[in-house]
Amino acid sequence: MNGDQREPRAVRITLLLGGGEATRSALELLTQLAWKGSIEALGIFIEDSSLLRLAQMPFSRELCRVTHAEAPLEKADLERQLRIQARTAKLAFESAAAQAGINHAFLTRRGGLAALLQQAAQEMDLMILGPAHRLRQLSEPVSLTAIARHSRQPVVALYDGTESAERALLTAKQLAEAGDRQLTVLIAAEERDAAGVLQQRAIQTLAGSVARYRFAAATDIATLLETSRSEHAGTLVMGVSENLLKTRFLQELSRRLEFPALLVR
Amino acid sequence: MEPGKPLSPSELYRHCDQRIFAFESTAELEKLEAIPGQERAVEAIQFGIESESDGFNLFVLGSPGSGRHHFVRQILEQKAVSKPCADDWCYVNNFENPQKPRALRLPAGLGNGFVKDLQQLVEDAHNAIPAALESEDFQTKQQAIAEEFKERQSESFNRIKEHAEARNIAIVETPTGFTFTPLRKDEEEKEVEFDTLPEQQKKQIQRDIEELSQELRRFLQATPKRMHEAKRKSRALEHEVAKITLSGLMDEIVAKYRDYADVMQHLQRLQSDMIEQVDLFRSATEQKNQLLAGLLEGQAQGGTEPSVVMRRYGVNLLIDHDAQDAAPVVFEDHPTFSNLIGRVEHQARMGVLTTDFHMIRGGALHRANGGYLVLDVRSVLLQPLSWEGLKRALKSREIKIRSLGEDLSLISTVSLDPEPIPLRVKVVLLGERIFYYLLLAHDPEFAELFKVAADFEDEFDRSDENSRLFARLIADFVRTDKLKPLDRSAVARLLEESARHAGDAEKLSAQVRHATDIVREAHYWAGRSGKELIGSGEIQSAIDARIRRVSRIRDRMQQEILRDTILIATQGTCCGQVNGLSVLQIGEYAFGRPSRITARVSFGSGKVVDIEREVELGGPIHSKGVLILSAFLVSRYLPDQPLSLRASLVFEQSYGGVEGDSASAAELCALLSALADTPINQGLAITGSVNQFGQIQPIGGVNEKIEGFFDVCRERGLTGDQGVLIPCSNVKHLMLRRDVIDAVENRRFSIYPVTEIDQCLALLTGVPAGSPSPDGTFPENSVNHRVRARLIDLARKRRAFGDSGTTEKES
Missing domain, CATH: 3.30.230.10 (Ribosomal Protein S5; domain 2)
Structure with missing residues (x-):
């Protein structure tokens, strides 16, 4: 065997797993990616150290989602709950990965969310962020995150012409075709003319696949999520450049996601 | 004849004078209308079947082989023609209580049509309802409900959030709830060093958190109510759409069955249930696009197979009298309790026995309802609980299907309790005399339920007229069994044998079977001899052969x-x-x-x-x-x-x-x-x-x-x-x-x-x-x-x- 005939390197996918809906959505997306062939999936359950610190504050009290009762937030209780969530997430992840025939590993990391996200993003080809990540500030009731059946709703891809955006577009195309879902391409350009050029490139990249194209003048997170929501997005696929990773983009995105996102490097 | 003096040969045997017969072969004889020598029994049967009063059921007594079955069937079938055809009976789902399926009566022949009409209705509904629910108008309305809910929730929450932000406090989600943390003004979400804050500020933060917590609690408490409201609106919208869709589909069927109150009532209930259970009709496609899937979580997922819907809304046509133009005459040869009263069958699924109203099976009483049921009393008495079941049905004048296990308290599992069906039947029991007299002596209910006894004679007078009727009786039998006809001499010999069988030269045996069995054997002998007609020789051969076969012990x-x-x-x-x-x-x-x-x-x-x-x-x-x-x-x-x-x-x-x-x-x-x-x-x-x-x-x-x-x-x-x-x-x-x-x-x-x-x-x-x-x-x-x-x-x-x-x- 010579060096030119080496098998292609496995695609590394990192899943950021939280509790409940976040884990389910992320795993659903992972199984949809199984068509891609050789995949190595790494499931990471993040125990946010800031939350644990918070539990030590004298004013810390928790309002229970189920009983609506208020009680002091104890660090020991919190750690126990996180362990349970991690265990549940691990079982679900391992089961889904095994069923899809994906090589997989699972780990729990404790630390600051921003640093952990950046670190995870450095190590992957694709990163899956589940919606309603437990650490995001509550922007709306959690129960609403389950309204949409993400895996059946359109795949929305953000395309700005970069290499990672090209890869993201191809990934979105495959995802849409595999799930028989509609593909919507958000063309990220400051002007209409540039957008037209990018759309032509996207059409070429998609090689005849049917897609709906939409112009997105601004790509800040709030606008991006609002536009995706208006397209009834089930999954957001976007490329992430090195520069983007250096910003607070991932942390912000993870806070606000209402549907799973697939980040492609 | 002089006592003490030898009898003359003529006194030892009474020959049949063939001159009384005006035929050469039995093929010339007409069908027998009257039963020879059984006038008393026939009168009783006529009276019994015509009497409409309660308890005037019949017990036909007589020896085996007397042709009672044949005669009773003949009389009943003649009578049945003049009576209206019995109704069809169906069992349908009782939507309020599925354990108690409802019985529906329909005029004869309509039952089958009703089954098909409902089948068509369900199929149409299965197409039309999902189509209506997938329509753009409906989707827009559903989306509007979801959006309204969402907006109200966001609005409420944003207000809390704004209140929190105004006080530099962040709301943070924990695994099981929410908590609050103070923020520094310059950098969002970075916790303040709480311990370093002045005491007054600490207290202020705690007060703020307390207030925000109260506000968030109110929000959380209000959420289920809002969600319920949104669900209710969504359901109401679905119901409205389903109702309109179904109304159009049901117009025709309603018009067709307008005259049948029970059926109309069932159709109304069916319509209400279809509206209530609209999810059963959702197609898989529609469910994919469910905007309120989360709200409706826990309800049916995925499309429902038409067969499942059909089982719920279909019809179990228990008794179908389609293509019949007379009252039913039912002979039940194996009158077990279930065969008589009906039964509820079960199906094993995943190791569990299940049943529903489609698995109700009718018995002989159901089939004979509106007509006549003929049973052999010995068979009824030999079958466990059949006699009791029959009497119970006749006494209560309704057929209530119960399992034997239930009746004997052997099992106490929940099963179906079908609505009883009104019973109007004339039961004819056939049996030997001993059964009649034993039942009369030992069962006090017997006399109440079987008031008419038709006693078949064992023998009848050997008059010329009866001899001619006897010949027609044999002719009927020969025709029915497709045997060779008998010539006059054969009939005469058979008649003499009948007198011998009666043990009386002046009588003829009413045990028809003895004579017909000889004719069957004589047919064989005639066939062996290549004869077209059975003659007296073949009859004699048959008699001799029969005696030879059974005379080993005598010899x-x-x-x-x-x-x-x-x-x-x-x-x-x-x-x-x-x-x-x-x-x-x-x-x-x-x-x-x-x-x-x-x-x-x-x-x-x-x-x-x-x-x-x-x-x-x-x-x-x-x-x-x-x-x-x-x-x-x-x-x-x-x-x-x-x-x-x-x-x-x-x-x-x-x-x-x-x-x-x-x-x-x-x-x-x-x-x-x-x-x-x-x-x-x-x-x-x-x-x-x-x-x-x-x-x-x-x-x-x-x-x-x-x-x-x-x-x-x-x-x-x-x-x-x-x-x-x-x-x-x-x-x-x-x-x-x-x-x-x-x-x-x-x-x-x-x-x-x-x-x-x-x-x-x-x-x-x-x-x-x-x-x-x-x-x-x-x-x-x-x-x-x-x-x-x-x-x-x-x-x-x-x-x-x-x-x-x-x-x-x-x-």
Whole structure:
């Protein structure tokens, strides 16, 4: 065997797993990616150290989602709950990965969310962020995150012409075709003319696949999520450049996601 | 016929005069309308089936093979034509309580259409409802509801968030709830160093968190209510759309069944349930696009198969009278409880037994409802709980399906409890007489429920008219069974055989099966001979063959007589010994055989000992006959003196039981012969019962008895002195075999009719019996004189014995 005939390197996918809906959505997306062939999936359950610190504050009290009762937030209780969530997430992840025939590993990391996200993003080809990540500030009731059946709703891809955006577009195309879902391409350009050029490139990249194209003048997170929501997005696929990773983009995105996102490097 | 004188050959057999028949072959005969000789039973059946009153069900009594089934079927089918066709019955889902399915009545023939109409409705609904729910208008409205909910939630939450942000506090989600944390103004979400804050600020933060917590709690508490409201609106919208869709689909079916209140009521319930259960109709596609999938979480996921919907809304057509134009006439051959009352079947699914209203099965009562149900009473009584089930249904006038296990409290699992169906049926029970009288005696409800008894005759008069009806009866049978027709001679021979089977030359057997079985066999013989018509020869062959097949035991017994293993004398004379005659019935075949009866007398206390009785081989009627002898002896010979003899009577070589009094005349003759010391001619045999006055009374099986003795005599060689004494009153029953008649014709054998015991004594001993004079004495040398003299002698001896101071002790 010579060096030119080496098998292609496995695609590394990192899943950021939280509790409940976040884990389910992320795993659903992972199984949809199984068509891609050789995949190595790494499931990471993040125990946010800031939350644990918070539990030590004298004013810390928790309002229970189920009983609506208020009680002091104890660090020991919190750690126990996180362990349970991690265990549940691990079982679900391992089961889904095994069923899809994906090589997989699972780990729990404790630390600051921003640093952990950046670190995870450095190590992957694709990163899956589940919606309603437990650490995001509550922007709306959690129960609403389950309204949409993400895996059946359109795949929305953000395309700005970069290499990672090209890869993201191809990934979105495959995802849409595999799930028989509609593909919507958000063309990220400051002007209409540039957008037209990018759309032509996207059409070429998609090689005849049917897609709906939409112009997105601004790509800040709030606008991006609002536009995706208006397209009834089930999954957001976007490329992430090195520069983007250096910003607070991932942390912000993870806070606000209402549907799973697939980040492609 | 003169008592004591031999009968002429013409008196031994009553031939059928073929001239009474105006046909050459039975193929010419018309269908039989009336049942010969069964006018009484037919009247009862007619009355029973026409009476509409409660409890006037029928019990048709009669012997097996009398053709009751055939006749009852014929009458019922004739009657059924004039009655309206019975209703169809369906079971449908009871949407309020599925354990109690509802019964629906529809006019005959509509049930099937109703099944198809509902099937079509469900199929249409399965297409139309999802289409309506997928329509853009509906989706927009649903989306608007979701958006409204979402907006209200966001609005409320944003207000809390704004309040929090205004106080530099962040809301953070924990695994099981929410908590709050103060933020620094310059950098969002970075926690302040709380411990470093001034005390007043700490308190302010805690107050702020307290207030925000209260606000968030109110928000959380209000969320389920808002969600419920959104769900309710969403459901209401779905229901409205489903209702409009269904109304259009149901217009036609409603118009079709407008006149049937129960059906209309069911259709209304069905419509309401379809609206309520609209999710059952959602297609998979529609569910994919469900905007409120989360709100509706926990409800049906994925498309529902049409078969599942069909089971819920379909119809179990229990009884279908489509294409029938008469009331039902049902013959249930296997009347188990379930076959009679119906049952609820179960299906094993994943190890669990399940059922629903589609698995309700009707019984014979359901099928016969509105008409007639014919059952064999023996079969009903043999099946566990069938009789009780039948009575319960008739009493309550409704059919309530219950499982046997439930009835016996063997199981207590939840099963279906179908709505009872009103019952209006005429039940006809067929059975032997013993069942009727046993039920009448032991079941108090029987008389209430089966008020009409139709008693089929076992035989009927052999008049010319009945003979012609008999011929038509045979013609009907031949036609039905596609057998060769009979010519006149065959019918005549069959008719004679029927009289023989009845045991009476003046009667015909009502046991049709006996005659029809012979015809079937004769058909075979005619086929073998290549004949188109069955003649008397084939009938005779069939009769002979039947007898030969079943006569092994008769032949074996006769062989033993001829080999002198069984001692029967047919020549010579002997005191105190006579040939009695008995009949053995083996299955349906009866034959006669002679039995040696002996009597011994000695001095004693006046007791006639029946040895058969002493060893418990004699039945009560036989014992009665023997006791009559004692009375006869006393009253005739020594009315004013005690009997002083000890006599014993025995059926020699009889090892089975003896029953009946047909040998009492023979026993008396043997006893008198022994007393008179006068021998009896062993070439003669005697049958008949005797009363206290010495009169000879009729017995049964006279033909078989004569033939039994004749066969033994014939095998040993007929001497011309041999013969049989029979009661005069049995002469009319004679239908003897051809060879017996021939022997009589040739004076090789004689049949003597007798009316008095004295005639028997004279014939058997050859000595005049002697008539009593007014003083009770008899002529010298007569048999009776010798008897009286012996009895007087014994009485004298007894007196002498008593004077010597000794008494006999009887055991």
